[in-house]
């Protein structure tokens with residue numbers, strides 16, 4: 593074990609501040625990574641405030657958040673074959689899984705039935721708490737490490753590891769492409785990647801945002817249409833219109849309103865994770881044989897496919913790079929939807 597500097601929250605809803613903890617030395621199959629950048633996902637805010645306590649095991653504090661981790665390999669274990677010192681790599685939302693259940697075997701490690709080992713606020717196979725990317729280094733098994741695009745800036749690619757894959761996976765799974773009308777609800781970190789990716793996949797893309805404030809950005813990111821959900825007419829005008837809606841909203845919203853925007857056989861995929869249940873009426877689904885679905889990040893194989901797709905199409909995130917000392921301020925700005933469109937921490941500021 594050796595000392596690692598990071599930022600942690602000591603208890604639920606407390607401010608983040610400097611904290612030192614221990615990381616393991618690289619084992620035979622491990623890669624040690626110097627973290628250069630880490631994105632700030634809205635999930636980091638939910639987790640450090642313990643907003644998901646109804647849905648998951650007891651949170652572990654102090655908590656070092658961060659699961660959009662991009663950096664450089666500094667050491668490899670003796671049996672590592674995929675990476676070398678100096679490679680540009682990433683770690684996303686999980687660092688291990690059982691590797692033997694049917695889901696793991698299919699590359700769906702994020703749905704491991706034994707238990708996905710999340711990058712932070714979890715325990716590894718030895719029962720040691722995992723600590724995330726708001727820190728100087730991380731050690732992970734090479735099979736859970738991703739290769740980052742060579743042709744794109746590393747800071748702008750870090751959020752692909754959660755925001756990117758969380759939208760890519762459902763867009764692919766539900767067939768977003770030419771001839772499909774896709775709506776992205778909420779133009780935040782996830783939503784802005786949804787627009788870029790759905791556009792690159794060839795779909796007709798609409799954004800449904802609180803207001804028209806981000807309209808020019810939406811169009812620049814690749815949206816064909818942009819609507820304000822504060823305008824009641826949006827919901828009458830677009831009734832029955834979409835094949836696929838991806839809902840990224842982090843707060844409680846009335847899902848019925850959005851389900852009514854689906855055409856026959858349309859699907860709304862929920863990826864936003866509000867802290868409370870949202871009731872819906874059976875009628876919202878029976879009318880039009882509609883589906884309500886959910887999706888959670890993506891497996892390692894699909895995440896690599898997404899990174900390669902982004903490299904090919906030159907897609908990265910729109911980021912605002914901040915020093916780690918500004919993390920608490922950044923959280924407040926995310927909560928006010930005042931970020932264009934993802935904060936990324938420059939880990940050099942930790943030194």
Ligand code: NAP
Pocket residue numbers: 632633634635636638754755758777778779780781782783800801802803806840841842843844845862863864865866887888889926927929933
């Ligand atoms: P974000 O950057 O804060 O974006 C969320 C967007 O939702 C905001 O930009 C805003 O868009 C909209 N919004 C926020 N509050 C709203 C309200 N009260 N009413 C209506 N719209 C509202 O967050 P993010 O990082 O993209 O994450 C979004 C959600 O997805 C979070 O709950 C996060 O935990 C979850 N998440 C899920 C997965 C998964 O695997 N399923 C992965 C990562 C994150 P407009 O300003 O355009 O209205």
Ligand code: ZN
Pocket residue numbers: 633634635636659685754755
């Ligand atoms: Zn995330």
Ligand code: ZN
Pocket residue numbers: 689690691692693694695696697701703704705706707
């Ligand atoms: Zn498994």
